[in-house]
Each structure stands twice: as structure tokens, then as C-alpha cells.
Amino acid sequence: MTESASSRFVFDPSANRQRPLWRRLIPQRWYAHLILIISVAVITFPMFYALLISTQSNPEVYNHKFTPGSKFFDNLHTVMVQRNMGRFMLNSFVIALSIAVGKTVMSVLAGLGLVYFRYPGKWIVFGFVLITLIMPGDVLLIALYRRVVSFDGWPHPYVALTLPLLASATGVFIFRQHFMTMPPDLSEAAQLDGASPIQFLFQVLIPLSWNTIGALMVI
Numbered sequence: 001m002t003e004s005a006s007s008r009f010v011f012d013p014s015a016n017r018q019r020p021l022w023r024r025l026i027p028q029r030w031y032a033h034l035i036l037i038i039s040v041a042v043i044t045f046p047m048f049y050a051l052l053i054s055t056q057s058n059p060e061v062y063n064h065k066f067t068p069g070s071k072f073f074d075n076l077h078t079v080m081v082q083r084n085m086g087r088f089m090l091n092s093f094v095i096a097l098s099i100a101v102g103k104t105v106m107s108v109l110a111g112l113g114l115v116y117f118r119y120p121g122k123w124i125v126f127g128f129v130l131i132t133l134i135m136p137g138d139v140l141l142i143a144l145y146r147r148v149v150s151f152d153g154w155p156h157p158y159v160a161l162t163l164p165l166l167a168s169a170t171g172v173f174i175f176r177q178h179f180m181t182m183p184p185d186l187s188e189a190a191q192l193d194g195a196s197p198i199q200f201l202f203q204v205l206i207p208l209s210w211n212t213i214g215a216l217m218v219i
Contacts (some may be wrong), residue, residue: 095161100217102166107216108209110199111175118189126176132169171216178212179205 005075033051054076056069069156079085114126144164182205205214 002137094158098158098162099165102162103168103171104213105214106166107168107171108201108206108213109177110172111179112174112197114176115179115182116197116200129169129172129176133173168216169219174212174216175209177210197212 052068055072056065057071060071112120120143148154148160148164151160186204187200190204190206195203
């Protein structure tokens with residue numbers, strides 16, 4: 001027993017030997033770090049170049065100078081005030097936020113109905129959702145555009161731009177699959193406590209689904 005124990009612990013003087021300085025400074029997988037650095041540089045270069053030319057005048061832009069100019073505030077005033085870019089950015093922000101929030105709300109409610117409600121034809125409804133996932137968006141673009149243009153009762157242009165995009169088959173599928181992973185004991189306990197479906201949604205499902213909600217809003 002003593003011999004076997006002593007044979008396991010053998011002093012190796014090379015174990016405490018310090019590695020050379022160049023091995024400590026350069027990572028072992030240096031090529032992976034190099035590829036990542038090059039990739040980040042390639043991705044960020046167009047943004048850096050756009051920021052750079054935003055400070056230059058027209059002759060400096062045409063001469064392809066890579067030095068900062070002195071026309072940044074003049075160019076900013078021209079774009080935001082004369083070209084009304086601030087209004088365009090506000091429109092984009094309002095439309096994008098409305099679509100993200102509305103799409104998430106509709107998807108959560110649809111997922112709740114497909115998982116926790118019993119009614120005839122539920123699998124047929126989910127089948128139609130899967131069919132719309134198979135169809136590319138370009139196929140539906142022209143038909144959706146014609147439908148929006150032919151309707152004259154839109155109360156505001158924001159409504160016409162956001163309402164047709166609130167129905168998301170991807171969001172319905174994501175929340176349906178997410179709610180399917182929930183333990184059935186949660187819904188049974190909520191029913192025993194007398195909770196309504198809306199109470200079960202807001203008090204149980206949504207607190208457990210913030211990651212999925214955030215992922216869909218980003219999508």
C-alpha cells in the first residue's frame with residue numbers, strides 16, 4: 001500500500017519550471033485569435049469609414065482621404081435639418097418598435113391558444129402556421145402590398161405599415177414550442193387555484209419566458 005502510494009507522487013522538477021516569456025504572451029491558439037481580430041476589423045471597417053467621411057467636405061471625400069475633416073457639425077446639420085433625416089429615423093424607430101412589440105404579443109397569445117386550449121382543428125391551425133413558414137417572404141410580398149394599397153380605411157400610415165406585419169409564423173412556432181416544454185403541473189395548479197388563462201399567462205408563463213420574448217423581439 002505504501003509502495004503504490006509513493007509511486008503515484010513522483011517529484012518532477014520540470015513541473016515548476018516557468019514557461020518562456022513568449023509562450024506566456026502569445027496564446028496557445030494564437031491563430032484563432034488572429035482570425036477573430038481580422039474578422040472584426042473587416043466588419044467594423046465600413047462603419048469606421050462612414051464615420052470618417054461624415055466629417056469631411058465633398059472634395060475631401062472624392063480625394064479618398066483617410067484623415068478626419070472639420071465639416072462634421074455642418075454635415076450633421078444638413079442631414080438632420082435640411083434633409084429631414086431626424087423624421088425618417090423617428091419613423092423607423094416607431095415602426096420597428098411597434099412591430100416588435102405587437103408581433104411578440106400576438107405570438108404569445110397564439111402560443112397560449114395552441115398549447116393550453118382544447119378545441120377541434122387545433123392541429124390544422126398549427127399545420128397552416130407551418131405551411132406559412134415554408135413559404136418565402138418574397139412570395140407574399142406583392143400580394144401583401146396590393147392588399148394594403150387597395151384598402152382605403154387606414155387611420156394612419158403607421159397602422160398601414162405595422163398591422164400587416166404583426167402576424168409572425170416564426171413567433172407563433174417559437175412560443176408554441178417553448179410553452180410545450182413547460183411542466184403540465186403548472187397549468188393544473190393554476191386551474192386548482194382558480195386562475196384565469198390571462199392570470200396564468202401573466203403570473204406564470206411570461207416570468208418564465210423573458211429569454212424567449214427578448215429573442216423574438218430581436219428577430
